[in-house]
Amino acid sequence: MIGSVSLPELLASALIVLGASFALIGSWGLVRLPSLMERLHGPTKASTLGLGAMLVGSIIFFQLVKGEWTTHELLVSLFLFVTAPIAANMIAKVHLHRLRLGEQSGPAGPPAAPRDGSEWATYKAPEEGAPGWFPDE
Amino acid sequence: MTGPVITWALGFGFAALGLALALNLWRLFKGPGVADRILALDTMVINAIGIIVLAGIANGEGTSFEAAMLLAMVGFVGTVAYCKFLLRGDIIE
DSSP: OBTTBOHHHHHHHHHHHHHHHHHHHHHHHHHHSSSHHHHTHHHHHIIIIIHHHHHHHHHHHHHHHHSSOOOHHHHHHHHHHHHHHHHHHHHHHHHHHHHHTTOOOOTTOSOOOOTTSOOOGGGSOOOTTSTTOOTTO | OOOHHHHHHHHHHHHHHHHHHHHHHHHHHHOSSHHHHHHHHHHHHHHHHHHHHHHHHHHTOSTTHHHHHHHHHHHHHHHHHHHHHHHHSOSOO
């Protein structure tokens, strides 16, 4: 007990404030950063750290109120941890393909090509037998 | 059972997430690219999940987490479907 506030309540409140701050900073990064490849960083951190902290705060809060441990918050957190990188990868691929079609990049310019001088792998045609390859083409 | 500290934290959380949603809306309308708009929609889903979680804490009920889980799944499938359609011209080949 700190004054009239119990320690779990203080911990849950701190985690909620931390998580909401991360979500706000991630969205501010989405507005503020100059090009899409940089903008991708903000929200992906907000989804893992921000929502993760809020969900752990919720677990502690329900332990405080009902006296029982709940686990379905961890399920939401685990699902977001698995899916956030996949969604970010797909959005980056869309960005690269739209740039090749002539869409303008932000003030930071287009992303640099791979260092060995080759093209991005997502521009290449599917190899023989790979998914997406059709024999009649 | 719930004291003033958690009430203040929930108020701060709702305000921060609401402001985050407004910033995402700005990016959704401003663009400039299609990928920016997909990213803004994806982030809006994340912030909406956060609001649902905070509403579950404020109500003191454990029933809103199924909604959060469903929104997480549908949001991910929606993002991948948008990207797949732009990349391949088709969603399921």
